[in-house]
Amino acid sequence: MNCDVLKDLRERLNELVPTLEQAAREVAALLQQGNVGRGLNGLHEVLEALQYFHEGLDLLIKADGDALYWSGFSGLREKLDQIYPPVFAALEANDMVTLADLLEFELADTFAQYYSDGGLLWQTQ
Amino acid sequence: MADTVIEFMEGKRGLPTARACHPNGVAFLLHSAHDPVAEARRLVERYPSLKEAGAVVCFGLGLGYHVHEVLRVAKPNVQVLVIESHPQLREWFQQNPENIQSIPWERVTITDREDVIKTFVYRKRENFRDGLVMVEHPASLRLNPEFYDTISTRVRDYISLLLIDMGTAQTLNYFVQENNFANLKAITSDPGISSLKGAFAGKPAVVVAAGPSLSKNIDLLAEAKNKSVIISVGTALKAMLAKGIHPDLVVTLDPTELNYKLFEGLAPAEEFLCYEPQTHYKIPPIFDGRRFVFNSFSSCFTLWLKALYGDKGYIDPGGSVAIAAFGIACLIGANPIVFIGQDLAFTGGYTHSKGTAYENRKADLTSSSMHMFEVPAIGGGKVFTMRNFHSFIVRFEELFAQHKDRLIIDATEGGALKRGAKVMTFREAIDQHFNEEFQVLKIVNELHHKNQPDPAVRERIIKEFNKTARKYKGLIRKLEETLSIAKKVEKLSNLAEKADGKKAQAGSALARGNLDLLKKRAEQLNRKIKSVNAETKLTNLLDMLTIETEFAPPLPEDATLKEQVKQINAVYGLYLESAKLMRKQMENAVKDSLSTNGIQSAEVCESC
Numbered sequence: 180m181n182c183d184v185l186k187d188l189r190e191r192l193n194e195l196v197p198t199l200e201q202a203a204r205e206v207a208a209l210l211q212q213g214n215v216g217r218g219l220n221g222l223h224e225v226l227e228a229l230q231y232f233h234e235g236l237d238l239l240i241k242a243d244g245d246a247l248y249w250s251g252f253s254g255l256r257e258k259l260d261q262i263y264p265p266v267f268a269a270l271e272a273n274d275m276v277t278l279a280d281l282l283e284f285e286l287a288d289t290f291a292q293y294y295s296d297g298g299l300l301w302q303t304q
Numbered sequence: 305m306a307d308t309v310i311e312f313m314e315g316k317r318g319l320p321t322a323r324a325c326h327p328n329g330v331a332f333l334l335h336s337a338h339d340p341v342a343e344a345r346r347l348v349e350r351y352p353s354l355k356e357a358g359a360v361v362c363f364g365l366g367l368g369y370h371v372h373e374v375l376r377v378a379k380p381n382v383q384v385l386v387i388e389s390h391p392q393l394r395e396w397f398q399q400n401p402e403n404i405q406s407i408p409w410e411r412v413t414i415t416d417r418e419d420v421i422k423t424f425v426y427r428k429r430e431n432f433r434d435g436l437v438m439v440e441h442p443a444s445l446r447l448n449p450e451f452y453d454t455i456s457t458r459v460r461d462y463i464s465l466l467l468i469d470m471g472t473a474q475t476l477n478y479f480v481q482e483n484n485f486a487n488l489k490a491i492t493s494d495p496g497i498s499s500l501k502g503a504f505a506g507k508p509a510v511v512v513a514a515g516p517s518l519s520k521n522i523d524l525l526a527e528a529k530n531k532s533v534i535i536s537v538g539t540a541l542k543a544m545l546a547k548g549i550h551p552d553l554v555v556t557l558d559p560t561e562l563n564y565k566l567f568e569g570l571a572p573a574e575e576f577l578c579y580e581p582q583t584h585y586k587i588p589p590i591f592d593g594r595r596f597v598f599n600s601f602s603s604c605f606t607l608w609l610k611a612l613y614g615d616k617g618y619i620d621p622g623g624s625v626a627i628a629a630f631g632i633a634c635l636i637g638a639n640p641i642v643f644i645g646q647d648l649a650f651t652g653g654y655t656h657s658k659g660t661a662y663e664n665r666k667a668d669l670t671s672s673s674m675h676m677f678e679v680p681a682i683g684g685g686k687v688f689t690m691r692n693f694h695s696f697i698v699r700f701e702e703l704f705a706q707h708k709d710r711l712i713i714d715a716t717e718g719g720a721l722k723r724g725a726k727v728m729t730f731r732e733a734i735d736q737h738f739n740e741e742f743q744v745l746k747i748v749n750e751l752h753h754k755n756q757p758d759p760a761v762r763e764r765i766i767k768e769f770n771k772t773a774r775k776y777k778g779l780i781r782k783l784e785e786t787l788s789i790a791k792k793v794e795k796l797s798n799l800a801e802k803a804d805g806k807k808a809q810a811g812s813a814l815a816r817g818n819l820d821l822l823k824k825r826a827e828q829l830n831r832k833i834k835s836v837n838a839e840t841k842l843t844n845l846l847d848m849l850t851i852e853t854e855f856a857p858p859l860p861e862d863a864t865l866k867e868q869v870k871q872i873n874a875v876y877g878l879y880l881e882s883a884k885l886m887r888k889q890m891e892n893a894v895k896d897s898l899s900t901n902g903i904q905s906a907e908v909c910e911s912c
Binding site (some may be wrong): 208211212213214215272273274275276277279280283284 | 343346347440446
């Protein structure tokens with residue numbers, strides 16, 4: 180794959196991380212305030228962005244899997260994969276408190292953690 | 305979700321949280337397992353007006369994190385009502401040692417009971433003046449959505465009932481007091497309704513109200529005569545007499561001239577009047593010698609009067625004469641109690657039945673008024689009602705729930721559906737339950753005769769009125785002095801303001817002298833006010849006439865002297881007028897209503 184395209188993709192994903200973190204926190208706050216309708220709409224958007232994020236990561240893996248592995252991405256991927264099942268379980272049980280907890284203290288904090296660790300994934304080349 | 309079990313557990317940071325577990329396997333958290341305090345803060349941020357509110361109703365308690373937050377954010381005098389349906393949560397919160405210490409319990413009420421909610425609304429009404437905020441704890445609502453749905457409607461109903469009562473009180477209190485005095489002669493010579501207690505145990509009674517559907521089955525009342533106790537509200541009497549049907553008891557309690565118009569020109573021959581002392585004073589004489597008194601309304605003034613003439617029996621008025629009629633049906637022991645004409649809705653667009661004084665009155669159902677709305681109807685579908693009718697429906701439903709030992713039949717054949725009443729036609733009710741004949745008026749007459757009041761009561765009241773009227777003379781003098789000093793303070797305060805405006809004169813001897821005098825007068829005013837306020841019994845007795853002071857907005861803490869004097873003038877001016885009126889009414893009562901000779905009235909005049 181063209182190096183410029185990969186670079187561009189990395190930059191886009193790089194930008195998406197704080198946005199996803201912020202959005203997850205906002206959705207959590209909406210759910211905690213009882214704004215379930217707006218909260219679930221927001222969650223839908225977060226999930227769509229996450230889908231895009233994962234597709235981007237898949238492309239990067241195909242193009243430069245070793246570098247990503249080395250960068251610690253696999254840890255992030257693993258962590259995110261652990262969060263999704265309880266998120267969907269909470270959604271199914273209509274448990275907005277747990278859902279808000281997962282968004283704020285699992286999803287948002289996971290992104291914040293990786294970002295504050297220096298964005299290992301994003302610096303590699 | 306009655307079987308839901310609450311599991312209490314430690315959260316990830318050591319704070320307690322809870323999970324609701326339903327027997328079907330569904331479970332959900334009531335609070336964040338990570339940071340329930342921050343979660344509660346976010347919830348409460350949604351209600352910015354909390355900072356100004358005088359009263360807060362929280363729907364759902366959970367573990368009370370949001371209640372703590374409400375108390376932290378709101379004013380220090382806020383009153384908080386927490387409605388929680390789950391006993392485990394109420395228990396946990398009230399027994400938690402941390403809450404026992406940190407919650408200001410005199411400001412927090414936790415309940416799931418409608419009567420406690422109603423009491424809260426009425427007792428804390430002064431707090432409602434500063435605004436009410438309703439806070440919903442979403443996870444708690446999920447525990448019992450139907451309960452919270454019903455209870456939030458109830459809270460709104462109680463508040464509108466309070467507003468109706470307050471509005472009614474402000475408009476009618478003058479007449480209420482006047483009628484209480486004017487009716488004293490009747491009250492002291494009539495037996496109380498308690499004379500009829502249990503007199504018709506197990507016998508059917510019909511409560512006849514004047515709703516539009518009464519025209520459908522009024523003719524059947526003739527069949528109910530002497531097979532049931534027929535209790536009519538005042539408004540339905542005209543329609544009944546026009547059909548040649550005589551009720552056994554007629555109930556009335558409205559203090560206005562309009563109520564008298566319903567009776568004017570009628571010639572009741574055998575029926576007994578059951579009246580509240582506030583009833584328009586021209587009505588009791590129409591039923592001379594055939595009356596029972598009952599008490600429904602209480603104020604310091606009416607309680608004082610009641611203590612003088614003795615207990616006559618309490619009947620819950622619920623804001624409507626039909627509710628009072630139902631109370632009387634319960635008191636006499638009737639069972640079943642059958643309602644007719646109790647639409648509490650605009651059946652066919654009409655407000656009242658044919659044959660009543662309001663027979664042609666139609667409701668404007670096209671109106672977009674917020675006071676008009678639809679409720680489930682008898683026979684299916686919806687029917688239009690209005691806010692105060694709806695508050696009566698609510699009260700009836702409460703009362704029906706309290707009287708589960710009676711069969712309550714709604715044979716209105718139209719109007720609003722009421723929970724707790726069995727719906728059937730009047731024909732069916734008569735066929736099924738009105739099987740035995742009994743001489744209703746004979747029994748009522750005997751009890752009336754047997755329970756005549758002690759004639760000494762009247763003498764006792766005359767003495768007390770004379771004594772109290774003399775005391776009011778002293779209070780009136782004090783109030784006049786208070787207002788006179790307040791006027792002087794106002795004048796001096798104006799002068800001081802002017803002097804302050806002219807800088808050159810500000811430090812002059814004249815200005816200093818003015819300020820000294822102002823200070824002296826203000827101190828004098830304070831002393832006088834204290835002396836008036838010490839006359840608690842006399843000022844409390846004026847509560848019916850001074851109700852406005854209860855709803856007046858409080859002065860801000862940093863109110864200027866001028867604002868304070870303005871308030872003093874308004875409040876004590878009203879007390880002065882009320883004290884003068886009270887004294888005059890007492891004297892007139894002795895002269896016109898109570899006195900059997902001229903001696904007592906002369907004694908009052910002596911004390912003028």
